[in-house]
Amino acid sequence: LKMLQVQMQKLQEDNRTIKEENKTLHAEKPKRKQRANAHDELSVHEETISIYARKYGMMIEMFPSSDLLNKRLPDSPTPFDSTDRYATASTQESAFLDELYRHFPTLLHKVMESSYFSDLVMKSIPDARANEIKKLRGVAGDIFDLPSKYFTNTSYDRANVPEIQRLLGVMSSTNLAYKTFPPVLFPELKEDRSLKTVFGNWLLLARILKASLHGITSLHHASSGRGAHTNSMKWSVQQVMPGCIAWAAVLAIFLLSPDTEFSSAGIGKRSTISYKDLFFTYKKVLVTKWKTKRVVQIVTNIDHYIFKAAQLSALDSAVHEDFTNTIDHALAALDMESSDDGSETAADVTGPGTPTAA
Template sequence: MSHAMQSQLHLDTDSDFDDQCGNPSRISILGPSASKGELLETLKALQIHIQRLQDENKSIKEENKTLLADKPKRKRRADTQHELSAHEDTITIYAPTQDSAFLDELYHHFPESLHKVMESSYFSDLVLKSIPDARANEIKKLRGVAGDIFDLPSKYFTNTNFERATIPEIQQLLGVSSATNQIYKTFPPVLFPGLKEDGSLKTVFGNWELLARILKASLRGVTSLHDRSSGGGGAHTNSLKWSVHQITPGAIAWAAAIFLLSPDTEFSSSGLGKKSSINYKSLFYNYKKVLVSKWTTKRIVSIVANINRYVFKVAKGPAIDSAKQEDHTNAITHSNRSVMRSPKRGVVR
């Protein structure tokens, strides 16, 4: 019997489920060689487990309100430490859930004809080898037109030895004070209209044209940035190869990551900047979380419509699948609670 099936069988009774909730480590995330059935069963078990944790957490909060009303005040530090300790198991479950959601998305991205092959080690090795090469080519392509994207001299980006951290205009876009004190923010000024930061994030991604330029160059080719015709970009663009006709939350989140502006020259497989120590993986999930949770709001709908119009020369807004919207929102909201923000040098906050 597979590990995923064993995990699922543990949930058959209320008593077993309660035991499972008390010991999240019993649900294991399978490796790349796992079958479709195992991945889906494990993901389902995690989603059910999280729902129970949510219900328990809500109940605990209500009990805490009553207890706090009846007890004398403690020192704030002691309260915080006790609260974090009590929910340590709940907090740590979200990172593997995020990985499960990603595996499910990846599985459905590939054509059905490849699903059986995906269970082989050959397929996983091939994908893992291809991803860094494709990413490096995409970054190299974007560096060639980054000057046009950000309205800055192209040498800042095409010369790999250029110290971007010393450029005042780039410092302003990233919201850092100097080349020696580089504390990178999760939501830098470049993501806001007029570079005016908004702590409430009500205007984040409002500087949509920069994001649209990045996406247009990536999806329709670098020449499309200067091509005014509706069909610019050629016959071998990513948008045609991938059958992309409109922008998704993941696409905007990918474009919003500040790698092109950062001092990093290579994108490591860990997603951690070698020079900047920026956690690009963390940035991506934070951006995607905000976008998915606000995807149907008037402001985000308007931003997406503008980007779609700029990239694809269309006048319609995004098509929204309400069922998928709910699934993505749950997965991303829960998984990103595990993201830690630190004010240390080079770490996004």
């Protein structure tokens, strides 16, 4: 009898334990359902976020800050295209958020403060960039008018190639001091310390962007860029922006450099070039000078080469060549004019201060 009483007491205790566990499970059930629903709500936007993130990384911001990606848009943000954008760290952050929220569609704004959003964006950008670099290596010889073997073989000793040294402004392979604004960014490789003619080598930048937006075959054949799988079609891109011109300039330097991989940190392993700093500096110059006559002309040239000239048939190639010559003459004429916005040296745009939004 005593043994039965002990067993009965044990069963009662077990029953109480089970009841307590059931209460806990019942209480947590709505929370688990909420968490599952929250994840489902985010994951349903995965493809849309990825598409816009890939476009964002090429067209707008090459090195976004993961911390800023989760911040809420201020009530009165600094306009992303304002010349005051780079006045202070605060205006940089505000303009970054203005540009971010303008880029991603409204339907995503409610999920943009989640870590799911920032994690996906920070993964999509380097993945897309690696894919573009792989494509560009295959046609880099045509882009730079150099032997393709310099680029298709990632381990090729580019540091010792005289033509590449000239493009990067490097004196010798033993003294690899890379410039922020190398000759490759200037027309006829003529450096200008005032930066008045920087990005004047617009055709090189246009080739890089055209290959990335319309596909590598567009460099050799007339193409409307309307193929279903081209970036220009997927992203509905019809004109260039400061971010993508800066992106093209950075990739031009990377392709010429001895680096074999583009690290997510933005520092060249072999060259020690800070591609992150280059992008910030180039975009800053372009944003602040976007409405000057010279930059307007450069942007017009690039847009025509990528989006207008792509629609020309093979029979119109001679007309396109004449137009390109006209563009070059127009830029040369601008060089003869006194600067309408004042001269600016490399030191002025690469001064102290760590970029907040890059």
